[in-house]
Amino acid sequence: MKRFVFVLSLILLLALSSVTAFADEVVIINIDSDKVEFTEVLGFPFIDENNRTQVPFRAVLQKFGAEVDWDNETRTAIATKDGIVVKVPIGESYILKNDEKIDVDTASRIVNDRTYLPIRAVIEAFGSDVEWDGALKTVVVTTEPVDAKALYFAANEKSYDWKNYDINAKIHMSMDVPDDAGSVQPFSMDMNMYMSMFMEPFKAKITASMLVPSMEEEVLVPMVKMYMTIDEEGIKQYIGMADETGELEWIKQTTAMGMLSDLMKYDEETIAKNKEMIEEHTEDVKYFGKYVEDGKTLLRLEYTLSGEIYKDIFAETSELMPEPATEEEKLAVEMLEGFADIELGDLSYIVYIDEATGEMVKMEMDLGGMVVSMLQGMTEALGVPAEELEALKSLKALMTMEILNINSAEKFEIPEEALNAPDMSQLLEQLETEPEEEL
Numbered sequence: 001m002k003r004f005v006f007v008l009s010l011i012l013l014l015a016l017s018s019v020t021a022f023a024d025e026v027v028i029i030n031i032d033s034d035k036v037e038f039t040e041v042l043g044f045p046f047i048d049e050n051n052r053t054q055v056p057f058r059a060v061l062q063k064f065g066a067e068v069d070w071d072n073e074t075r076t077a078i079a080t081k082d083g084i085v086v087k088v089p090i091g092e093s094y095i096l097k098n099d100e101k102i103d104v105d106t107a108s109r110i111v112n113d114r115t116y117l118p119i120r121a122v123i124e125a126f127g128s129d130v131e132w133d134g135a136l137k138t139v140v141v142t143t144e145p146v147d148a149k150a151l152y153f154a155a156n157e158k159s160y161d162w163k164n165y166d167i168n169a170k171i172h173m174s175m176d177v178p179d180d181a182g183s184v185q186p187f188s189m190d191m192n193m194y195m196s197m198f199m200e201p202f203k204a205k206i207t208a209s210m211l212v213p214s215m216e217e218e219v220l221v222p223m224v225k226m227y228m229t230i231d232e233e234g235i236k237q238y239i240g241m242a243d244e245t246g247e248l249e250w251i252k253q254t255t256a257m258g259m260l261s262d263l264m265k266y267d268e269e270t271i272a273k274n275k276e277m278i279e280e281h282t283e284d285v286k287y288f289g290k291y292v293e294d295g296k297t298l299l300r301l302e303y304t305l306s307g308e309i310y311k312d313i314f315a316e317t318s319e320l321m322p323e324p325a326t327e328e329e330k331l332a333v334e335m336l337e338g339f340a341d342i343e344l345g346d347l348s349y350i351v352y353i354d355e356a357t358g359e360m361v362k363m364e365m366d367l368g369g370m371v372v373s374m375l376q377g378m379t380e381a382l383g384v385p386a387e388e389l390e391a392l393k394s395l396k397a398l399m400t401m402e403i404l405n406i407n408s409a410e411k412f413e414i415p416e417e418a419l420n421a422p423d424m425s426q427l428l429e430q431l432e433t434e435p436e437e438e439l
Contacts, residue, residue: 027053028138029060029119033290036063043114045139050106053132053139054116057088057108064123064141070115077108077115079122086125088117097125133288133302135350135364140289148287148301155353155360156278160271164409167195169401173368176394191223196409202230205412222246227414238418250421281309283346290355297355298362304348361403368396 027045029036036059038044043056057077061068066081077088087096088108095102095117102125108117119139120130129142174188190211197204208224225248227238235255240248288300349365 026137027055028136029055029063029141030138030289031060031063031141032143034063036060043112043116045119046116048106048118052106052118053120054106054109054111055119055139057115057117060119061122064126064128064143066126077117079126081126084126086122088122090115095121095125129287131286131288131302133300136288138288140287142287142289146287148285149282151287151299151353152282152285152301152303152351153279155351155358157275158359160275161407163200163407164196164198165406166404166409167193167197167401168404169193169195169399172396172398174394174396175392196412198409198411202228204228222248227418229414238414238421240418248417250418251424252418252421253424277309277312278305281306281312288350291352293352296361298352299355301351301353302348303351304346307345307347359403359406363401363403364399365401366396366398368398 027047029038029045038056038059042059045053045055048054057079058068061079064079064081066079069078069080070076071078071087075090077090079086079088085096085098087099089096090108090110093104093107095104095108102121104118104121106118108115110116119141123130123141129140129145131140131142132138133140169192171191171193172188173191174186176184177187179185191208192211193206193208195204195206204227206224206226206228207222208226210221210223222242224242225240229236235253237253237255238250239253240250243249283304283306284302285304286302288302291298291300347365349363351360352362353359354361
Protein backbone atom coordinates (compact mmCIF):
# COMPACT_ATOMS: atom_id res chain seq x y z
CA MET A 1 0.00 0.00 0.00
CA LYS A 2 2.76 2.44 0.90
CA ARG A 3 4.49 1.78 -2.42
CA PHE A 4 1.19 2.25 -4.29
CA VAL A 5 0.45 5.60 -2.62
CA PHE A 6 3.96 6.88 -3.25
CA VAL A 7 3.93 5.90 -6.93
CA LEU A 8 0.61 7.65 -7.58
CA SER A 9 1.90 10.77 -5.84
CA LEU A 10 4.99 10.75 -8.05
CA ILE A 11 2.89 10.31 -11.19
CA LEU A 12 0.71 13.25 -10.14
CA LEU A 13 3.79 15.38 -9.73
CA LEU A 14 5.34 14.37 -13.08
CA ALA A 15 2.22 14.30 -15.22
CA LEU A 16 1.18 17.85 -13.58
CA SER A 17 -6.13 13.89 -34.25
CA SER A 18 -15.78 8.24 -49.67
CA VAL A 19 -18.03 11.21 -49.84
CA THR A 20 -20.91 9.22 -48.36
CA ALA A 21 -18.77 7.88 -45.55
CA PHE A 22 -17.74 11.37 -44.46
CA ALA A 23 -20.75 13.33 -45.61
CA ASP A 24 -21.79 14.20 -42.05
CA GLU A 25 -18.42 15.71 -41.11
CA VAL A 26 -18.79 19.46 -40.49
CA VAL A 27 -15.60 21.01 -41.88
CA ILE A 28 -14.77 24.68 -41.25
CA ILE A 29 -12.50 26.69 -43.53
CA ASN A 30 -10.70 29.68 -42.00
CA ILE A 31 -8.61 32.00 -44.17
CA ASP A 32 -6.42 34.27 -42.05
CA SER A 33 -8.75 33.47 -39.13
CA ASP A 34 -11.78 34.62 -41.14
CA LYS A 35 -14.40 31.89 -41.56
CA VAL A 36 -15.61 31.09 -45.06
CA GLU A 37 -19.40 31.00 -45.17
CA PHE A 38 -21.05 28.23 -47.20
CA THR A 39 -24.64 27.84 -48.37
CA GLU A 40 -26.74 25.28 -50.21
CA VAL A 41 -26.11 27.27 -53.38
CA LEU A 42 -22.31 27.41 -52.96
CA GLY A 43 -21.94 23.91 -51.54
CA PHE A 44 -20.27 22.63 -48.34
CA PRO A 45 -16.78 21.15 -47.72
CA PHE A 46 -16.38 17.43 -47.08
CA ILE A 47 -13.65 14.87 -46.44
CA ASP A 48 -13.28 12.44 -49.31
CA GLU A 49 -12.48 8.73 -49.41
CA ASN A 50 -8.74 9.56 -49.43
CA ASN A 51 -9.13 11.53 -46.18
CA ARG A 52 -8.55 14.82 -48.01
CA THR A 53 -10.66 17.94 -47.58
CA GLN A 54 -12.58 18.90 -50.73
CA VAL A 55 -13.98 22.45 -50.86
CA PRO A 56 -16.30 24.37 -53.19
CA PHE A 57 -13.95 25.95 -55.71
CA ARG A 58 -15.50 29.38 -56.23
CA ALA A 59 -16.44 30.17 -52.59
CA VAL A 60 -13.00 29.37 -51.18
CA LEU A 61 -10.76 30.76 -53.93
CA GLN A 62 -12.63 34.07 -54.09
CA LYS A 63 -12.38 34.41 -50.31
CA PHE A 64 -8.67 33.62 -50.70
CA GLY A 65 -8.40 36.64 -53.01
CA ALA A 66 -7.98 34.81 -56.31
CA GLU A 67 -9.77 35.39 -59.59
CA VAL A 68 -11.61 32.27 -60.69
CA ASP A 69 -12.56 30.95 -64.11
CA TRP A 70 -13.85 27.78 -65.74
CA ASP A 71 -12.67 26.17 -68.99
CA ASN A 72 -15.69 24.16 -70.10
CA GLU A 73 -13.88 22.54 -73.04
CA THR A 74 -11.15 20.94 -70.86
CA ARG A 75 -13.33 20.80 -67.71
CA THR A 76 -10.71 22.70 -65.75
CA ALA A 77 -11.13 25.12 -62.83
CA ILE A 78 -8.67 28.03 -62.98
CA ALA A 79 -7.53 30.36 -60.16
CA THR A 80 -5.18 33.35 -60.57
CA LYS A 81 -3.47 35.38 -57.84
CA ASP A 82 -0.23 37.41 -57.63
CA GLY A 83 0.97 36.22 -61.03
CA ILE A 84 0.39 32.53 -60.24
CA VAL A 85 -2.12 30.53 -62.29
CA VAL A 86 -3.35 27.23 -60.85
CA LYS A 87 -5.37 24.91 -63.08
CA VAL A 88 -7.37 22.04 -61.57
CA PRO A 89 -8.55 19.44 -64.11
CA ILE A 90 -11.69 17.63 -62.97
CA GLY A 91 -11.18 13.93 -62.21
CA GLU A 92 -7.38 14.09 -62.39
CA SER A 93 -4.92 13.45 -59.54
CA TYR A 94 -2.77 16.45 -60.41
CA ILE A 95 -2.91 20.23 -60.69
CA LEU A 96 -0.93 22.68 -62.86
CA LYS A 97 0.94 25.63 -61.35
CA ASN A 98 1.92 27.98 -64.19
CA ASP A 99 1.57 24.87 -66.42
CA GLU A 100 3.97 22.85 -64.21
CA LYS A 101 2.42 19.54 -63.20
CA ILE A 102 2.08 18.79 -59.47
CA ASP A 103 0.83 15.33 -58.43
CA VAL A 104 -1.98 15.20 -55.87
CA ASP A 105 -3.12 12.13 -53.90
CA THR A 106 -6.81 12.72 -54.64
CA ALA A 107 -8.83 14.05 -57.56
CA SER A 108 -11.00 17.13 -57.93
CA ARG A 109 -14.62 16.39 -58.80
CA ILE A 110 -18.07 17.74 -59.55
CA VAL A 111 -20.74 16.96 -56.94
CA ASN A 112 -24.32 18.16 -57.35
CA ASP A 113 -23.21 20.42 -60.24
CA ARG A 114 -20.59 22.14 -58.06
CA THR A 115 -16.84 22.00 -58.58
CA TYR A 116 -14.81 20.72 -55.62
CA LEU A 117 -11.02 20.72 -55.31
CA PRO A 118 -8.45 19.45 -52.76
CA ILE A 119 -7.74 22.59 -50.76
CA ARG A 120 -4.24 21.83 -49.46
CA ALA A 121 -2.65 21.22 -52.84
CA VAL A 122 -4.20 24.30 -54.45
CA ILE A 123 -3.54 26.73 -51.59
CA GLU A 124 0.05 25.53 -51.15
CA ALA A 125 0.59 26.04 -54.89
CA PHE A 126 0.03 29.75 -54.21
CA GLY A 127 2.71 29.66 -51.49
CA SER A 128 0.35 29.88 -48.54
CA ASP A 129 0.24 27.60 -45.48
CA VAL A 130 -2.48 25.03 -44.76
CA GLU A 131 -2.94 23.19 -41.45
CA TRP A 132 -5.60 20.80 -40.21
CA ASP A 133 -6.98 21.51 -36.72
CA GLY A 134 -8.46 18.11 -35.95
CA ALA A 135 -10.05 19.10 -32.63
CA LEU A 136 -12.09 21.88 -34.24
CA LYS A 137 -12.47 20.15 -37.65
CA THR A 138 -11.02 23.29 -39.22
CA VAL A 139 -8.79 23.87 -42.22
CA VAL A 140 -6.51 26.78 -41.29
CA VAL A 141 -5.25 28.79 -44.28
CA THR A 142 -2.58 31.44 -43.62
CA THR A 143 -1.71 33.65 -46.58
CA GLU A 144 1.37 35.14 -44.86
CA PRO A 145 3.72 32.64 -43.15
CA VAL A 146 3.55 32.54 -39.33
CA ASP A 147 6.54 31.25 -37.34
CA ALA A 148 4.56 29.13 -34.87
CA LYS A 149 7.68 27.78 -33.20
CA ALA A 150 8.99 31.29 -32.51
CA LEU A 151 5.60 32.28 -31.02
CA TYR A 152 5.64 29.27 -28.72
CA PHE A 153 9.24 29.69 -27.54
CA ALA A 154 8.70 33.40 -26.88
CA ALA A 155 5.66 32.57 -24.72
CA ASN A 156 7.56 29.80 -22.98
CA GLU A 157 10.38 32.26 -22.24
CA LYS A 158 7.91 34.57 -20.52
CA SER A 159 6.67 31.73 -18.30
CA TYR A 160 10.07 31.56 -16.56
CA ASP A 161 9.28 34.96 -15.04
CA TRP A 162 6.16 33.60 -13.35
CA LYS A 163 6.76 33.67 -9.60
CA ASN A 164 3.18 32.64 -8.90
CA TYR A 165 -0.05 32.01 -10.78
CA ASP A 166 -3.43 30.27 -10.57
CA ILE A 167 -4.79 27.46 -12.72
CA ASN A 168 -8.46 26.75 -13.32
CA ALA A 169 -8.71 23.25 -14.81
CA LYS A 170 -11.70 21.25 -16.00
CA ILE A 171 -11.17 17.54 -16.58
CA HIS A 172 -13.49 15.07 -18.28
CA MET A 173 -12.47 11.47 -17.61
CA SER A 174 -14.03 8.45 -19.28
CA MET A 175 -13.22 4.76 -19.60
CA ASP A 176 -14.83 1.36 -20.11
CA VAL A 177 -15.10 -0.55 -16.83
CA PRO A 178 -15.84 -4.31 -16.58
CA ASP A 179 -18.64 -5.22 -14.18
CA ASP A 180 -19.06 -8.36 -12.06
CA ALA A 181 -20.90 -10.08 -14.91
CA GLY A 182 -18.00 -9.59 -17.30
CA SER A 183 -19.71 -6.90 -19.37
CA VAL A 184 -18.12 -3.55 -20.10
CA GLN A 185 -19.89 -0.44 -18.84
CA PRO A 186 -19.01 3.15 -19.77
CA PHE A 187 -17.91 5.32 -16.87
CA SER A 188 -17.34 9.08 -16.93
CA MET A 189 -16.59 11.79 -14.42
CA ASP A 190 -16.21 15.57 -14.63
CA MET A 191 -13.90 17.36 -12.24
CA ASN A 192 -13.01 20.97 -11.58
CA MET A 193 -9.59 21.78 -10.10
CA TYR A 194 -8.32 25.14 -8.92
CA MET A 195 -4.61 25.44 -8.19
CA SER A 196 -2.43 28.20 -6.80
CA MET A 197 1.29 27.80 -7.49
CA PHE A 198 4.20 29.66 -5.90
CA MET A 199 7.69 28.92 -7.22
CA GLU A 200 10.21 30.35 -4.72
CA PRO A 201 10.03 28.22 -2.64
CA PHE A 202 7.63 25.77 -4.27
CA LYS A 203 4.23 25.72 -2.64
CA ALA A 204 0.88 24.67 -4.10
CA LYS A 205 -2.76 24.60 -3.10
CA ILE A 206 -5.15 22.36 -5.03
CA THR A 207 -8.93 22.15 -4.62
CA ALA A 208 -10.82 19.47 -6.54
CA SER A 209 -14.59 19.16 -6.92
CA MET A 210 -16.75 16.74 -8.87
CA LEU A 211 -19.79 17.64 -10.97
CA VAL A 212 -22.72 15.55 -9.79
CA PRO A 213 -26.13 15.60 -11.57
CA SER A 214 -29.04 16.62 -9.36
CA MET A 215 -32.75 16.90 -10.07
CA GLU A 216 -32.46 20.21 -11.96
CA GLU A 217 -28.77 20.92 -12.62
CA GLU A 218 -25.24 19.70 -12.01
CA VAL A 219 -23.82 20.51 -8.58
CA LEU A 220 -20.17 20.91 -7.65
CA VAL A 221 -19.39 18.58 -4.76
CA PRO A 222 -16.06 19.14 -2.93
CA MET A 223 -13.77 16.11 -3.08
CA VAL A 224 -10.22 16.97 -2.10
CA LYS A 225 -8.18 19.89 -0.89
CA MET A 226 -4.42 19.44 -1.01
CA TYR A 227 -1.37 21.47 -0.11
CA MET A 228 2.13 20.61 -1.26
CA THR A 229 5.56 21.98 -0.42
CA ILE A 230 8.98 21.02 -1.77
CA ASP A 231 12.23 22.07 -0.11
CA GLU A 232 15.66 20.67 0.76
CA GLU A 233 14.06 18.16 3.11
CA GLY A 234 11.77 16.65 0.49
CA ILE A 235 8.06 16.67 -0.38
CA LYS A 236 5.23 17.30 2.06
CA GLN A 237 1.62 16.74 1.09
CA TYR A 238 -1.41 17.64 3.19
CA ILE A 239 -4.56 15.97 1.88
CA GLY A 240 -8.08 16.73 3.04
CA MET A 241 -10.71 14.23 1.87
CA ALA A 242 -14.37 15.29 2.04
CA ASP A 243 -16.66 12.97 3.96
CA GLU A 244 -20.40 12.49 3.32
CA THR A 245 -21.18 15.79 5.05
CA GLY A 246 -18.54 17.72 3.07
CA GLU A 247 -16.22 18.05 6.07
CA LEU A 248 -12.52 17.53 5.34
CA GLU A 249 -10.62 14.73 7.05
CA TRP A 250 -6.91 15.56 6.92
CA ILE A 251 -3.88 13.36 6.54
CA LYS A 252 -0.32 14.30 5.65
CA GLN A 253 2.47 12.53 3.82
CA THR A 254 6.11 13.41 4.25
CA THR A 255 8.54 12.05 1.67
CA ALA A 256 11.95 12.86 3.13
CA MET A 257 13.96 12.98 -0.07
CA GLY A 258 15.98 16.14 -0.42
CA MET A 259 17.33 14.88 -3.73
CA LEU A 260 13.90 15.32 -5.37
CA SER A 261 13.95 19.03 -4.57
CA ASP A 262 16.47 19.42 -7.40
CA LEU A 263 13.60 18.68 -9.79
CA MET A 264 11.88 21.90 -8.71
CA LYS A 265 14.89 24.22 -8.72
CA TYR A 266 14.23 27.67 -10.13
CA ASP A 267 17.76 29.00 -10.60
CA GLU A 268 19.31 30.25 -13.86
CA GLU A 269 21.29 27.07 -14.49
CA THR A 270 18.24 24.85 -14.19
CA ILE A 271 16.13 27.16 -16.37
CA ALA A 272 18.83 27.18 -19.06
CA LYS A 273 18.93 23.36 -19.05
CA ASN A 274 15.15 23.20 -19.28
CA LYS A 275 15.09 25.55 -22.28
CA GLU A 276 17.79 23.56 -24.07
CA MET A 277 16.00 20.27 -23.44
CA ILE A 278 12.62 21.60 -24.60
CA GLU A 279 14.06 23.02 -27.81
CA GLU A 280 15.88 19.75 -28.51
CA HIS A 281 12.74 17.65 -28.08
CA THR A 282 10.20 19.94 -29.75
CA GLU A 283 8.84 17.91 -32.65
CA ASP A 284 6.49 20.43 -34.21
CA VAL A 285 4.50 23.60 -33.60
CA LYS A 286 1.52 24.43 -35.80
CA TYR A 287 -0.38 27.71 -36.05
CA PHE A 288 -4.15 27.30 -35.97
CA GLY A 289 -5.26 30.92 -36.26
CA LYS A 290 -6.76 33.62 -34.06
CA TYR A 291 -9.84 33.41 -31.86
CA VAL A 292 -11.53 36.09 -29.75
CA GLU A 293 -12.44 35.03 -26.21
CA ASP A 294 -13.55 37.29 -23.35
CA GLY A 295 -12.44 40.33 -25.32
CA LYS A 296 -8.93 38.95 -25.92
CA THR A 297 -7.42 37.85 -29.22
CA LEU A 298 -5.85 34.45 -28.68
CA LEU A 299 -3.41 32.64 -30.97
CA ARG A 300 -4.14 28.92 -31.13
CA LEU A 301 -1.13 26.61 -31.54
CA GLU A 302 -0.63 22.86 -31.50
CA TYR A 303 2.60 21.89 -29.75
CA THR A 304 4.13 18.42 -30.01
CA LEU A 305 6.84 17.29 -27.60
CA SER A 306 8.83 14.10 -28.14
CA GLY A 307 8.28 11.48 -25.44
CA GLU A 308 12.05 10.94 -25.45
CA ILE A 309 12.38 14.02 -23.25
CA TYR A 310 11.04 12.04 -20.28
CA LYS A 311 13.68 9.37 -20.76
CA ASP A 312 16.37 12.05 -20.78
CA ILE A 313 14.96 13.73 -17.67
CA PHE A 314 14.64 10.51 -15.69
CA ALA A 315 18.00 9.14 -16.86
CA GLU A 316 19.82 12.37 -16.04
CA THR A 317 18.12 12.70 -12.67
CA SER A 318 18.91 9.13 -11.64
CA GLU A 319 22.57 9.63 -12.62
CA LEU A 320 22.84 12.76 -10.46
CA MET A 321 21.16 11.21 -7.44
CA PRO A 322 23.42 10.14 -4.57
CA GLU A 323 23.32 6.63 -3.14
CA PRO A 324 19.87 6.26 -1.54
CA ALA A 325 20.02 6.42 2.23
CA THR A 326 16.44 5.44 3.05
CA GLU A 327 13.80 3.05 1.74
CA GLU A 328 11.87 5.97 0.25
CA GLU A 329 14.94 7.22 -1.60
CA LYS A 330 15.60 3.70 -2.86
CA LEU A 331 12.01 3.47 -4.09
CA ALA A 332 12.35 6.84 -5.86
CA VAL A 333 15.47 5.68 -7.71
CA GLU A 334 13.70 2.47 -8.76
CA MET A 335 10.75 4.47 -10.06
CA LEU A 336 12.94 6.88 -12.03
CA GLU A 337 14.90 4.00 -13.55
CA GLY A 338 11.60 2.42 -14.53
CA PHE A 339 10.32 5.66 -16.06
CA ALA A 340 13.43 5.87 -18.25
CA ASP A 341 12.37 2.63 -19.99
CA ILE A 342 8.71 3.53 -20.56
CA GLU A 343 7.60 4.35 -24.12
CA LEU A 344 5.37 7.36 -23.53
CA GLY A 345 5.12 8.48 -27.15
CA ASP A 346 4.80 12.07 -28.28
CA LEU A 347 2.60 14.47 -26.30
CA SER A 348 0.55 16.96 -28.32
CA TYR A 349 -1.55 19.70 -26.80
CA ILE A 350 -3.21 22.96 -27.74
CA VAL A 351 -1.79 26.23 -26.43
CA TYR A 352 -3.51 29.62 -26.49
CA ILE A 353 -1.30 32.72 -26.42
CA ASP A 354 -2.65 36.19 -25.66
CA GLU A 355 -1.69 38.24 -28.74
CA ALA A 356 -1.45 41.45 -26.68
CA THR A 357 0.86 40.12 -23.93
CA GLY A 358 2.53 37.10 -25.55
CA GLU A 359 1.65 35.05 -22.45
CA MET A 360 0.28 31.50 -22.49
CA VAL A 361 -3.24 31.73 -21.07
CA LYS A 362 -4.84 28.35 -21.79
CA MET A 363 -3.96 24.76 -22.64
CA GLU A 364 -6.00 21.78 -23.81
CA MET A 365 -4.75 18.18 -23.75
CA ASP A 366 -5.62 14.52 -23.34
CA LEU A 367 -3.54 13.13 -20.48
CA GLY A 368 -5.10 9.67 -20.74
CA GLY A 369 -2.46 8.13 -23.01
CA MET A 370 0.41 9.43 -20.90
CA VAL A 371 -1.05 8.15 -17.63
CA VAL A 372 -1.87 4.75 -19.14
CA SER A 373 1.68 4.40 -20.50
CA MET A 374 3.10 5.21 -17.06
CA LEU A 375 0.84 2.74 -15.30
CA GLN A 376 1.46 -0.01 -17.85
CA GLY A 377 5.18 0.49 -17.43
CA MET A 378 4.88 -0.10 -13.69
CA THR A 379 2.55 -3.10 -13.55
CA GLU A 380 4.75 -5.03 -11.17
CA ALA A 381 5.42 -2.07 -8.87
CA LEU A 382 1.74 -1.20 -8.59
CA GLY A 383 0.42 -4.75 -8.41
CA VAL A 384 -2.49 -3.87 -10.72
CA PRO A 385 -4.44 -6.92 -12.03
CA ALA A 386 -4.25 -7.54 -15.78
CA GLU A 387 -7.99 -6.99 -16.29
CA GLU A 388 -7.80 -3.56 -14.64
CA LEU A 389 -4.85 -2.59 -16.84
CA GLU A 390 -6.86 -3.65 -19.87
CA ALA A 391 -9.69 -1.36 -18.80
CA LEU A 392 -7.22 1.50 -18.29
CA LYS A 393 -6.33 1.39 -21.98
CA SER A 394 -9.66 3.07 -22.74
CA LEU A 395 -8.94 5.95 -20.33
CA LYS A 396 -9.38 9.46 -21.67
CA ALA A 397 -8.63 12.47 -19.52
CA LEU A 398 -9.47 15.60 -21.50
CA MET A 399 -8.26 18.69 -19.66
CA THR A 400 -8.78 22.39 -20.30
CA MET A 401 -6.50 24.54 -18.18
CA GLU A 402 -6.75 28.33 -17.86
CA ILE A 403 -3.76 30.24 -16.46
CA LEU A 404 -4.85 33.18 -14.32
CA ASN A 405 -3.44 35.91 -12.06
CA ILE A 406 0.16 35.64 -13.30
CA ASN A 407 2.43 37.09 -10.58
CA SER A 408 -0.64 38.25 -8.66
CA ALA A 409 -2.00 35.03 -7.15
CA GLU A 410 -3.43 35.35 -3.66
CA LYS A 411 -1.04 34.17 -0.96
CA PHE A 412 -2.14 31.31 1.27
CA GLU A 413 -1.11 29.53 4.43
CA ILE A 414 -1.49 25.85 5.21
CA PRO A 415 -4.22 25.53 7.87
CA GLU A 416 -3.40 24.21 11.34
CA GLU A 417 -5.68 21.20 10.99
CA ALA A 418 -3.63 20.11 7.97
CA LEU A 419 -0.26 20.77 9.62
CA ASN A 420 -1.32 18.79 12.69
CA ALA A 421 -2.90 15.91 10.74
CA PRO A 422 -1.70 12.32 11.33
CA ASP A 423 1.11 11.16 9.05
CA MET A 424 0.10 8.64 6.38
CA SER A 425 3.25 6.53 6.75
CA GLN A 426 2.66 6.17 10.49
CA LEU A 427 -0.95 5.14 9.93
CA LEU A 428 0.07 2.59 7.30
CA GLU A 429 2.76 1.14 9.57
CA GLN A 430 0.22 0.95 12.36
CA LEU A 431 -2.24 -0.90 10.12
CA GLU A 432 0.47 -3.33 9.00
CA THR A 433 1.44 -4.18 12.61
CA GLU A 434 -2.09 -4.49 13.96
CA PRO A 435 -3.22 -8.15 14.34
CA GLU A 436 -6.11 -9.23 12.17
CA GLU A 437 -9.46 -9.59 13.93
CA GLU A 438 -10.70 -13.13 14.42
CA LEU A 439 -14.05 -13.99 12.91
